[in-house]
Amino acid sequence: MALNNRFLSFLKEKIGMDKSIAYSSGSRIINACAGIITIIFIAHFFSGEEQGLYYTFGSIVALQVFFELGLTNILTQFVAHENAHIEWENNRIISGDSKHLSRLSHLFRFTLKWYAIIAAAFLVLILCGGFWFFTEYSHNIKTSSWLYPWILVTTATAANLFMAPFYSILSGVDKIKETSKITFYQQLGMPLAVWLSIICGGNLYAVGIGYWCSFFIGITCLRYSKLWRVLYEVKKAPIAEKINYRSEIFPFQWRIALSWASGYFVFQLFNPVLFATAGATVAGQMGMTLSAVNGVASLSASWISTKVPLFSKLIALKEYLQLDAIFKQTIIQLGILCTLMLGVFWTAVAILEYYQIPLSSRFLTLIPLLFLEVAILANQYANCWAVYLRCHKQEPLLANSLLGALSCGLSTVFLAKYVGVTAMVAGYCILRIIFMFWNYLVYRRKRIEWHTSEQSL
Structure with missing residues (x-):
């Protein structure tokens, strides 16, 4: 028992792993391990063209960022700022300023309507857009091999998109451990559904089946747990004062929306461009490589993403010294972890290539892989500083995001084609x-500017 306690103390003090991170990173560890097994399944059961379709499906449905317009990302911050003035006990609100209770309830109801509309719009537009894309650029592939799997993928993605605000609301009211646990179960069930589908000959249908499995696990965990009571508590509060979307949310959201939409051109454009210019097989190599390195990035990112409610609360209470101390420790831990894991993956691919194991042909070769891993590490640090700034309900990185999207988008299309x-x-x-x-540079300047001006008031 003493040894166990010392180990838990080491996890918490040295590498910053609390319960929220444990569940969040646990789901990401499962996702990473599942990703490795999925890669093996795809390499064994799929042709090179099917592999390209598999990963291009994911890149196209990622266009959902153009529909949610950044609200999922900022919702947790807005909820956390209101929740800082509310007291909970046993999943019930026991006290709190009526103004903040009202605003929290109104925010919840507003987002449900918002996501119902955008989920429907996503389904119609992306379903039709994907049909055009694959018809135009997959002449050598039978339409029947991708059409029905594509319908299954888009409907499942739309359903999961509608569920997104529930998790954001719960995270904002300090239920991030519980929502991370749901994600853990989803990441456990989804790959099992995918593997079973592939073994049974489902191949590309496995993508949509996995997404639907994730949806049903999520909604079941919400409905039959105490989290449903939390959502009810938020929703039932009488609305005396509303959040003004136009003056409070939109001035922040449109910047986040442009920033996140820009992120598509930075992170998701590779597969569709390569599918159209170099063919499904090359797109599949990029997709499988991205799947692996993004799994590493996702795991290390849990160190910062689980801190969003805490950062937002400390900012609302103007506890800036504590905020900066926690942030500094977090970014150091994240950087070390990400670097080590990326190094391990590069070494593994090098071993596969050296011994000429067929699986190596499904990944990018070592030189482009190294470039990609350095870029992923740079993105991790950039994201940490962005999270810190956005927890202030500000978006000073809009110009950075837009220019980054434009330059990366043009670079990707031009260099891939020529x-x-x-x-x-x-x-x-x-x-x-x-x-x-x-x-x-923006982080350093804005941190001094915002905190100095607040403390001088």
């Missing part, structure tokens, strides 16, 4: 390093 994959990834790496330093 030079090749290695040049495309190298260009991406150079640009991400440049914009990482820009993020840092």
